[in-house]
Amino acid sequence: MNKSRKIIVTQRPDGFCIQFDAMASACEVIAEIDDKDLANKIAKTVSEEVWRIEDKYSRYNPLSLCSQINKGCGRPIEIDDETFALLNFADTCFQLSDGIFDLTSGVLRKVWRFDCTDNIPSQGSITKELKNIGWQKIVYDNTKIILPSLMEIDFGGIGKEYAVDRALLLINALTDQPVLVNLGGDLATNLARKNGEPWQVGVEHPGFVDKKTMVVSLFKGALATSGDAKRFLLKNGKRYSHILNAKTGWPIQNAPHSITVSAPQCIQAGLLATLAQMQGENAEQFLLEQEIKHWAIR
Amino acid sequence: MKSKSQNKNIKAALTLATTALFSNAQAGAAPLPSDASTEDAWSFDSAFLYYSEADRVSAAEAIISAKKTYTDDSVLNLKLTIDALTGASANGAVAQPNVQTFTRPSGKGDYDIKAGDTPLDDTFHDTRVQLNAQWTQALAQNYTGSVGAHISKEYDYLSLGINGNIAYDFNKKNSTISFGLSHFQDTFTPEGGIRKAFASMTSAYGDDGDQSGHDATRIGNDDDKTTSDIMVGFTQVINRRMVTQFNYSYSVVDGYLTDPFKVLSLVNTGGVAQDYLYENRPNKRTKQSVFAQAKYHFDETILDVSYRYMWDDWKIDSHTVDTRFYIPLGEGRYLEPHLRFYQQTAAAFYQPFLMQGEALPEFASADYRIGEMTAYTVGLKYGMKLDGGNDLSFRLEYYRQNSKSAGHKAPGVLTDMELYESVDAIIAQVSYSF
Numbered sequence: 001m002n003k004s005r006k007i008i009v010t011q012r013p014d015g016f017c018i019q020f021d022a023m024a025s026a027c028e029v030i031a032e033i034d035d036k037d038l039a040n041k042i043a044k045t046v047s048e049e050v051w052r053i054e055d056k057y058s059r060y061n062p063l064s065l066c067s068q069i070n071k072g073c074g075r076p077i078e079i080d081d082e083t084f085a086l087l088n089f090a091d092t093c094f095q096l097s098d099g100i101f102d103l104t105s106g107v108l109r110k111v112w113r114f115d116c117t118d119n120i121p122s123q124g125s126i127t128k129e130l131k132n133i134g135w136q137k138i139v140y141d142n143t144k145i146i147l148p149s150l151m152e153i154d155f156g157g158i159g160k161e162y163a164v165d166r167a168l169l170l171i172n173a174l175t176d177q178p179v180l181v182n183l184g185g186d187l188a189t190n191l192a193r194k195n196g197e198p199w200q201v202g203v204e205h206p207g208f209v210d211k212k213t214m215v216v217s218l219f220k221g222a223l224a225t226s227g228d229a230k231r232f233l234l235k236n237g238k239r240y241s242h243i244l245n246a247k248t249g250w251p252i253q254n255a256p257h258s259i260t261v262s263a264p265q266c267i268q269a270g271l272l273a274t275l276a277q278m279q280g281e282n283a284e285q286f287l288l289e290q291e292i293k294h295w296a297i298r
Numbered sequence: 299m300k301s302k303s304q305n306k307n308i309k310a311a312l313t314l315a316t317t318a319l320f321s322n323a324q325a326g327a328a329p330l331p332s333d334a335s336t337e338d339a340w341s342f343d344s345a346f347l348y349y350s351e352a353d354r355v356s357a358a359e360a361i362i363s364a365k366k367t368y369t370d371d372s373v374l375n376l377k378l379t380i381d382a383l384t385g386a387s388a389n390g391a392v393a394q395p396n397v398q399t400f401t402r403p404s405g406k407g408d409y410d411i412k413a414g415d416t417p418l419d420d421t422f423h424d425t426r427v428q429l430n431a432q433w434t435q436a437l438a439q440n441y442t443g444s445v446g447a448h449i450s451k452e453y454d455y456l457s458l459g460i461n462g463n464i465a466y467d468f469n470k471k472n473s474t475i476s477f478g479l480s481h482f483q484d485t486f487t488p489e490g491g492i493r494k495a496f497a498s499m500t501s502a503y504g505d506d507g508d509q510s511g512h513d514a515t516r517i518g519n520d521d522d523k524t525t526s527d528i529m530v531g532f533t534q535v536i537n538r539r540m541v542t543q544f545n546y547s548y549s550v551v552d553g554y555l556t557d558p559f560k561v562l563s564l565v566n567t568g569g570v571a572q573d574y575l576y577e578n579r580p581n582k583r584t585k586q587s588v589f590a591q592a593k594y595h596f597d598e599t600i601l602d603v604s605y606r607y608m609w610d611d612w613k614i615d616s617h618t619v620d621t622r623f624y625i626p627l628g629e630g631r632y633l634e635p636h637l638r639f640y641q642q643t644a645a646a647f648y649q650p651f652l653m654q655g656e657a658l659p660e661f662a663s664a665d666y667r668i669g670e671m672t673a674y675t676v677g678l679k680y681g682m683k684l685d686g687g688n689d690l691s692f693r694l695e696y697y698r699q700n701s702k703s704a705g706h707k708a709p710g711v712l713t714d715m716e717l718y719e720s721v722d723a724i725i726a727q728v729s730y731s732f
Contacts (some may be wrong), residue, residue: 088315
């Protein structure tokens with residue numbers, strides 16, 4: 001990728017703040033440490049890891065492994081243990097969601113463009129793309145993956161959350177001081193803050209600029225948000241969320257605008273938020289039943 | 299829509315999937331900074347040790363140990379040890395108020411010991427080469443197995459050994475039980491052959507002399523012994539700071555256990571040596587021991603204390619207390635003081651000399667190493683991490699052994715002799731890991 005990658009490390013009264021851009025999001029690491037060398041080390045470690053995952057799994061990067069897999073056209077593409085583990089994880093999510101969460105559903109982007117317009121695609125075009133969706137058509141093992149022609153996989157649904165967890169894992173090997181990693185709203189922390197207070201995290205209210213940012217408190221663990229803040233279609237007063245049902249090709253109806261879920265790890269929180277959204281009007285009920293701490297905005 | 303119970307499963311299933319993701323993704327992802335260790339590569343430890351007893355034995359030892367860890371966590375360990383021993387060793391006879399003459403082990407030639415001195419045989423020199431190989435691997439979930447082989451060769455000694463060990467982890471790997479077996483087969487071909495029990499040390503013969511007197515005291519050129527050990531161990535992690543270990547071992551040594559180079563002075567009622575008789579020990583020894591160790595990690599320092607109680611059917615009981623205290627000094631440097639205390643009772647057949655006119659016992663040895671004694675070691679180790687990440691350490695220790703009377707009354711001239719001489723030794727070691 002030909003973009004400049006910059007890291008900004010700033011000292012604050014209670015520690016260091018590390019900022020960089022990755023995965024089309026602002027990434028922020030807040031470390032309650034007073035050692036500048038350690039802060040620089042964390043900055044380097046975290047940014048390299050997040051960029052590594054981006055370079056490997058971004059579907060926008062033609063050199064990524066994801067792009068190679070998508071260009072496979074029925075040929076086996078070699079994969080490593082990390083990719084195999086991610087595919088297994090996605091497979092579990094596919095099973096758990098009864099096929100609604102599907103790593104191959106990204107091709108629906110070709111017909112659904114969530115640009116806040118009223119541009120609703122025709123059923124015909126949707127049906128045509130549905131033929132190229134179906135996790136069960138993918139063959140993979142621990143060394144290779146075979147994708148049928150015209151099918152694509154997209155790690156977008158789990159990549160960012162995975163990067164947050166990986167970053168925190170690497171940080172924990174460097175320090176046992178409190179650190180928070182926030183990758184565009186998906187975040188995780190290892191410990192409560194030094195003053196014993198929870199981390200205060202602002203969750204952007206989707207779509208409505210005049211509403212105040214919702215602040216949630218988090219002692220330890222991870223938060224992830226699934227919502228349609230800037231990604232939806234509006235037609236005849238009906239709001240079409242960007243969360244698509246991979247089985248029907250249509251957006252999930254009556255889902256909350258935003259769901260923030262708390263879980264021990266970010267990838268879990270992210271999946272739970274997405275799975276909740278896919279329950280539509282039963283989203284909150286779904287989370288309540290499982291006693292999962294969450295914040296929903298309708 | 300899923301039922302409530304199915305939804306409940308989602309959270310649990312997702313937790314499992316997440317755990318699997320982060321344990322399996324490690325291999326392909328960038329390694330954690332802490333485990334940047336070189337997997338699948340050899341690592342080496344080397345050490346040079348010098349041991350010197352005042353006026354007695356000196357030993358120089360070089361050790362090189364190589365370890366290879368394979369990607370499936372199997373470990374191959376190879377260790378080569380080379381020792382060179384020189385100097386003098388007590389031959390078992392008591393000091394006398396006059397010069398004493400002893401025949402060298404070969405039977406050719408002799409040496410004199412000054413009046414009042416503990417008789418030392420200064421022909422003691424040997425080189426030993428020892429090779430150990432050990433293979434360790436996981437056998438099944440929570441089971442680790444290990445097998446090893448040992449060979450050691452000296453000028454007059456060959457030792458072959460095999461061992462096997464199995465360990466089972468449970469209680470979230472906080473507890474480990476292990477069971478081990480080992481077997482050694484040794485062959486001893488001592489200089490001058492195997493001595494007849496309680497035969498008199500004959501006078502030396504020259505190159506053209508008559509050897510028949512010497513030969514009459516010998517019953518062969520070599521003899522052997524076997525050693526079988528069973529060990530049961532238990533390791534328990536108490537908490538983040540403390541780990542404990544308990545071992546029990548049972549050992550049977552069978553075969554030639556006599557030291558062919560050791561004699562006993564046969565003294566008259568005046569305490570004057572009349573003859574020197576070769577010692578004789580039982581041909582079997584059954585040893586048992588219990589061992590307990592605790593390591594406690596304070597905020598920075600680590601205290602390591604262990605205790606061993608050993609007892610055998612020769613009636614030797616011993617207690618060993620060993621303490622090390624690890625003090626980090628920063629930047630990879632550390633100091634480690636070491637204190638060891640050892641105490642043993644004498645073997646039932648130990649006696650410093652034999653009395654003329656008394657019936658010969660079935661077994662007797664005047665070897666100070668199986669007599670009553672206390673010993674202590676005081677040492678200090680200093681270690682540092684070099685720029686390349688390699689470890690270098692220096693160890694200096696002082697060892698003192700005080701032999702004591704096990705209640706044998708010294709007659710006549712022996713009252714003025716030092717029958718239980720102390721041994722002082724210095725141990726210096728340099729170790730380097732790369």
